[in-house]
Amino acid sequence: MITLSSEQKQHAFQQLRSIKEQFAARHWFPGTSGNLSVRVGDIADGQFQFAITASGKDKSVHTPEDFLLVNENGVPTDATSLKPSAETLIHCEIYRLTGCGAIFHVHTVFNSIVSELYGDQGYVPVQAVELIKAFNIWEENARIEIPIVPNYAHIPSIVPEVTQSLNPSIPGIVLRNHGIYAWGADSFEAKRHLEAFEFLFEYVYRMDLLRK
Numbered sequence: 226m227i228t229l230s231s232e233q234k235q236h237a238f239q240q241l242r243s244i245k246e247q248f249a250a251r252h253w254f255p256g257t258s259g260n261l262s263v264r265v266g267d268i269a270d271g272q273f274q275f276a277i278t279a280s281g282k283d284k285s286v287h288t289p290e291d292f293l294l295v296n297e298n299g300v301p302t303d304a305t306s307l308k309p310s311a312e313t314l315i316h317c318e319i320y321r322l323t324g325c326g327a328i329f330h331v332h333t334v335f336n337s338i339v340s341e342l343y344g345d346q347g348y349v350p351v352q353a354v355e356l357i358k359a360f361n362i363w364e365e366n367a368r369i370e371i372p373i374v375p376n377y378a379h380i381p382s383i384v385p386e387v388t389q390s391l392n393p394s395i396p397g398i399v400l401r402n403h404g405i406y407a408w409g410a411d412s413f414e415a416k417r418h419l420e421a422f423e424f425l426f427e428y429v430y431r432m433d434l435l436r437k
């Protein structure tokens with residue numbers, strides 16, 4: 226395991242704190258839902274560490290005990306009484322599959338409704354909406370399919386669903402009637418992706434309604 230400096234850890238916690246504050250202002254953490262993580266240091270021989278939100282906290286307030294570090298198996302790497310997010314294993318799998326640098330998970334009404342509307346077909350289709358470019362997809366009239374996987378109370382059962390459905394060219398995956406995981410090379414990019422997904426979900430929801 227690579228030893229991280231306290232500056233690296235503090236920087237990661239600072240990034241999470243800033244994102245947490247911005248997303249809380251948008252009411253993206255209702256009822257303690259949601260979790261955030263950033264990778265700290267490199268991935269070497271499949272090993273890595275990341276800072277993640279502690280489980281069950283009110284993410285709209287700051288406390289000195291909001292974040293902790295875990296390894297690629299989701300096990301805390303420093304002595305702590307904090308419990309990592311209940312969904313840490315999903316973060317582990319997304320880091321493993323994509324090599325990304327940050328992962329943000331939020332529950333919103335739009336991502337939940339759209340995931341249920343399109344859940345049986347397994348993806349949300351979106352075509353020719355400008356915000357698709359936020360995913361670095363620049364072609365004219367681009368059509369994307371945002372994967373939806375089943376939601377289980379037993380989190381380890383969700384992991385193979387993510388493994389199977391994650392599309393490397395789409396930086397997000399939706400858990401049906403639960404919420405979205407969006408990621409990026411760093412927290413700036415993960416935030417851009419998450420904002421674009423949420424825009425597209427609201428667009429799809431409203432357009433479907435208008436077309437009826």
Ligand SMILES: CSC[C@@H](O)[C@@H](O)C(=O)COP(=O)(O)O
Nearest residue numbers: 256258259260280281282310311
């Ligand atoms: C309280 S509802 C939300 C949780 O069940 C879960 O889905 C969630 O996103 C937050 O879990 P957490 O363990 O705090 O990271």
Ligand SMILES: [Zn+2]
Nearest residue numbers: 258259312404
């Ligand atoms: Zn969740």
